[in-house]
Amino acid sequence: xxxxxxxxxxxxxxxxxxxxxxxxxxxxxxxxxxxxxxxxxxxxxxxxxxxxxxxxxxxxxxxxxxxxxxxxxxxxxxxxxxxxxxxxxxxxxxxxxxxxxxxxxxxxxxxxxxxxxxxxxxxxxxxxxxxxxxxxxxxxxxxxxxxxxxxxxxxxxxxxxxxxxxxxxxxxxx
Ligand code: GTP
Numbered sequence: 001x002x003x004x005x006x007x008x009x010x011x012x013x014x015x016x017x018x019x020x021x022x023x024x025x026x027x028x029x030x031x032x033x034x035x036x037x038x039x040x041x042x043x044x045x046x047x048x049x050x051x052x053x054x055x056x057x058x059x060x061x062x063x064x065x066x067x068x069x070x071x072x073x074x075x076x077x078x079x080x081x082x083x084x085x086x087x088x089x090x091x092x093x094x095x096x097x098x099x100x101x102x103x104x105x106x107x108x109x110x111x112x113x114x115x116x117x118x119x120x121x122x123x124x125x126x127x128x129x130x131x132x133x134x135x136x137x138x139x140x141x142x143x144x145x146x147x148x149x150x151x152x153x154x155x156x157x158x159x160x161x162x163x164x165x166x167x168x169x170x171x172x173x174x
Contacts, residue, residue, distance in 0.1 A: 053170030
């Protein structure tokens with residue numbers, strides 16, 4: 001192992017993609033507060049902790065709203081990994097998600113760094129959700145050469161797919 005106490009992972013993605021729900025589902029059950037009966041849009045940022053494969057993660061959920069971009073960018077430099085969450089059923093905004101991802105990857109604090117990128121093709125349960133392969137193509141993931149990346153179908157509501165994705169991330173870090 002790399003002897004790190006905690007791995008800092010940034011959780012990014014458009015608003016409404018499911019970042020807060022996903023992080024809540026990853027939290028250890030004993031630390032889990034009752035789920036809010038309606039998910040309010042994230043304002044600012046929130047931090048969650050979880051472990052996988054012996055790796056301890058400190059995850060930062062930073063708001064998807066573009067006006068908060070300056071907040072996300074502040075975290076790029078110290079990120080050891082990135083989780084990018086996409087709403088697989090929001091076909092129209094996949095192109096916007098791709099633009100956001102491209103901005104992230106081209107940022108001077110990200111470009112050329114071997115920061116593992118895990119993409120959750122979230123809302124896999126929703127009607128007309130695209131398959132992960134289709135989401136990967138829409139995002140242009142095959143063009144990424146400076147980082148290991150992986151895409152995983154997920155349903156943040158049930159937790160399906162989350163453990164598999166995070167286990168991949170843990171293997172990249174160890
Ligand atoms: P911001 O806080 O605005 O950045 O959004 P977010 O990305 O944190 O999304 P959030 O977790 O608030 O989820 C947005 C909505 O999508 C909520 O109504 C969730 O219940 C719903 N949602 C999240 N994940 C899933 C999923 O896997 N499947 C379905 N069907 N709905 C989901």
